[in-house]
Amino acid sequence: MIEVTAKVRVRYGETDQMGYVYYGNYPQYFEVGRVELFRAIGMSYKEIENFGVMLPVADLSIKYVNPARYDDELSIITFVRKLPEGVRIFFEYEIRNQEGKLLTTGNTTLYFMDKKTGRILRCPESILNLMKPFFE
Amino acid sequence: MIEVTAKVRVRYGETDQMGYVYYGNYPQYFEVGRVELFRAIGMSYKEIENFGVMLPVADLSIKYVNPARYDDELSIITFVRKLPEGVRIFFEYEIRNQEGKLLTTGNTTLYFMDKKTGRILRCPESILNLMKPFFE
Amino acid sequence: MIEVTAKVRVRYGETDQMGYVYYGNYPQYFEVGRVELFRAIGMSYKEIENFGVMLPVADLSIKYVNPARYDDELSIITFVRKLPEGVRIFFEYEIRNQEGKLLTTGNTTLYFMDKKTGRILRCPESILNLMKPFFE
Amino acid sequence: MIEVTAKVRVRYGETDQMGYVYYGNYPQYFEVGRVELFRAIGMSYKEIENFGVMLPVADLSIKYVNPARYDDELSIITFVRKLPEGVRIFFEYEIRNQEGKLLTTGNTTLYFMDKKTGRILRCPESILNLMKPFFE
Numbered sequence: 001m002i003e004v005t006a007k008v009r010v011r012y013g014e015t016d017q018m019g020y021v022y023y024g025n026y027p028q029y030f031e032v033g034r035v036e037l038f039r040a041i042g043m044s045y046k047e048i049e050n051f052g053v054m055l056p057v058a059d060l061s062i063k064y065v066n067p068a069r070y071d072d073e074l075s076i077i078t079f080v081r082k083l084p085e086g087v088r089i090f091f092e093y094e095i096r097n098q099e100g101k102l103l104t105t106g107n108t109t110l111y112f113m114d115k116k117t118g119r120i121l122r123c124p125e126s127i128l129n130l131m132k133p134f135f136e
Numbered sequence: 137m138i139e140v141t142a143k144v145r146v147r148y149g150e151t152d153q154m155g156y157v158y159y160g161n162y163p164q165y166f167e168v169g170r171v172e173l174f175r176a177i178g179m180s181y182k183e184i185e186n187f188g189v190m191l192p193v194a195d196l197s198i199k200y201v202n203p204a205r206y207d208d209e210l211s212i213i214t215f216v217r218k219l220p221e222g223v224r225i226f227f228e229y230e231i232r233n234q235e236g237k238l239l240t241t242g243n244t245t246l247y248f249m250d251k252k253t254g255r256i257l258r259c260p261e262s263i264l265n266l267m268k269p270f271f272e
Numbered sequence: 273m274i275e276v277t278a279k280v281r282v283r284y285g286e287t288d289q290m291g292y293v294y295y296g297n298y299p300q301y302f303e304v305g306r307v308e309l310f311r312a313i314g315m316s317y318k319e320i321e322n323f324g325v326m327l328p329v330a331d332l333s334i335k336y337v338n339p340a341r342y343d344d345e346l347s348i349i350t351f352v353r354k355l356p357e358g359v360r361i362f363f364e365y366e367i368r369n370q371e372g373k374l375l376t377t378g379n380t381t382l383y384f385m386d387k388k389t390g391r392i393l394r395c396p397e398s399i400l401n402l403m404k405p406f407f408e
Numbered sequence: 409m410i411e412v413t414a415k416v417r418v419r420y421g422e423t424d425q426m427g428y429v430y431y432g433n434y435p436q437y438f439e440v441g442r443v444e445l446f447r448a449i450g451m452s453y454k455e456i457e458n459f460g461v462m463l464p465v466a467d468l469s470i471k472y473v474n475p476a477r478y479d480d481e482l483s484i485i486t487f488v489r490k491l492p493e494g495v496r497i498f499f500e501y502e503i504r505n506q507e508g509k510l511l512t513t514g515n516t517t518l519y520f521m522d523k524k525t526g527r528i529l530r531c532p533e534s535i536l537n538l539m540k541p542f543f544e
Binding site for chain 3: 012013015016017018019020022024025070
């Protein structure tokens with residue numbers, strides 16, 4: 001299993017007039033988590049795109065357990081629980097505040113795509129090889 | 137069943153460097169759909185909040201079928217397929233582009249909350265009464 | 273002079289916990305105004321980009337006169353007061369609410385750029401020709 | 409003079425289809441800078457609001473010198489060059505990328521407001537006292 005924690009501080013503009021983080025801002029937090037997971041295993045998402053591979057999102061699911069508030073320091077914990085098989089990669093997320101309280105859980109399925117042709121691809125060997133040590 | 141269509145034009149800032157609408161912007165489109173559904177049945181979401189009732193989101197699920205692009209004129213079709221029972225209300229969404237192509241489907245569960253006390257509420261009678269004619 | 277009015281309804285996610293529209297969301301409203309001005313004179317910004325010309329923003333200035341609120345129906349009035357000379361085009365904006373109250377004024381300078389080479393360009397003749405009738 | 413540097417990593421959703429950070433996302437970066445400046449002098453913006461004081465923005469000005477790109481690690485350098493006089497406080501900003509290249513400059517005027525009454529206030533003594541040592 002791969003598990004990586006990223007930190008973000010809630011910005012004022014991310015709240016809404018309810019006084020909490022707007023529900024539509026969490027997908028961006030999840031993306032920060034994914035990006036830091038790739039960086040942690042040794043290949044930034046930017047490098048993946050420069051390689052000619054994109055990772056569009058196929059589906060997203062979120063449960064809002066407790067609200068995040070302005071200036072909270074959030075821990076975004078991102079999990080890859082099994083090696084990508086075929087064209088897809090599945091991420092799970094937990095967001096906790098500075099007191100460790102669980103705020104949100106979620107998951108996304110992404111797929112590998114050739115940037116030039118738009119064709120769907122199997123997970124590149126270079127990425128698989130960086131992930132394998134975490135599953136041994 | 138209640139079914140209401142809202143229109144939004146994709147803004148430049150809603151795209152990302154993939155050239156499509158960023159996956160995290162769809163929850164905002166869904167919210168536009170919900171808001172127009174409430175307006176269409178006769179009580180704007182703003183009036184509901186002025187009444188002292190808030191509708192936080194409990195969960196969200198999205199399937200990204202086809203990408204939306206800059207300047208697309210999107211139809212956000214919002215459905216309430218059954219009357220709220222108890223404290224929850226369930227919305228389903230379809231987003232289609234100007235050619236009628238299906239881009240996204242999704243759903244959200246919201247719950248009724250007292251704005252002052254933060255207590256969870258049953259769906260207010262005034263809202264139920266506006267919805268009932270659609271289910272007869 | 274060219275003057276075009278676009279309408280946007282304030283979205284919930286555009287407010288912040290002060291209860292007003294977040295100050296950082298107005299540049300997006302200005303962009304909606306610019307885009308509708310180009311459409312009104314006969315060439316959408318999308319077509320301009322498809323032609324191989326981009327219009328990056330060089331500078332932005334905003335005065336926040338009165339706050340916009342959730343669900344307000346805003347009129348974004350966009351002005352081009354003189355024909356572009358050389359590589360730049362200057363836009364001015366006023367945002368008013370449904371009661372005609374002035375909320376925001378602002379302006380932006382944009383410049384014409386070749387999409388492929390990144391070279392700065394003079395305003396293309398095709399755009400100038402669409403604008404000239406408004407200044408006669 | 410007070411000068412504080414905050415770091416942010418550019419998120420994917422902050423880019424647009426031009427491949428750069430969308431021009432409307434810089435005000436949010438400036439806000440991150442301001443917030444870290446308050447924290448650095450000893451009173452977080454959250455504490456200021458809990459005190460019953462808000463700081464709405466009166467005006468904003470930005471010059472876009474060079475584009476920020478996805479995954480750039482930005483330094484947001486925020487300056488208060490003189491003590492607030494009366495009801496206003498003036499912030500200046502520079503944004504630089506990981507190579508020290510200047511991307512953006514800007515400034516904002518904010519004013520002090522009583523959260524309950526909406527009345528404009530002089531800068532509270534408690535904030536002035538935290539700032540004074542930087543100007544001696």
